[in-house]
Amino acid sequence: MAFGLGRxxxxxxxxVASNRGPKEFMAACTQLFLDNLLVECGxxxxxxxxxxxxxxxxxxxxxxxLSWNTNETYALDVAYNSSGW
Numbered sequence: 101m102a103f104g105l106g107r108x109x110x111x112x113x114x115x116v117a118s119n120r121g122p123k124e125f126m127a128a129c130t131q132l133f134l135d136n137l138l139v140e141c142g143x144x145x146x147x148x149x150x151x152x153x154x155x156x157x158x159x160x161x162x163x164x165x166l167s168w169n170t171n172e173t174y175a176l177d178v179a180y181n182s183s184g185w
Contacts, residue, residue, distance in 0.1 A: 105134060105145055111156040122162045130157075 110130045117123045138145065160171070 104151075105138060105141075107151055108134060108137075108153045108155065111154065114156065114158040116159045116162045118162060121164055122159060125164055126157055126159070130155075 112123055112126055112130075115123050115126050
């Protein structure tokens with residue numbers, strides 16, 4: 101599936117944050133993800149005008165510390181059809 105970096109969208113609405121720390125951290129992570137994706141695809145990044153990549157980030161806590169008890173589980177749901185998302 102071809103897509104362009106300009107078609108990648110991040111939804112941070114479900115990031116728990118009573119202060120700015122968690123959202124700022126997740127925003128920095130999304131930029132790092134895009135930077136790494138650009139390095140990986142290099143000149144092969146192509147714009148596919150009808151292909152969007154929507155990423156929803158969900159956090160359960162606003163605690164930014166990492167310990168042995170930190171739950172780092174994630175789920176990846178991919179939905180695609182020829183008429184769009």
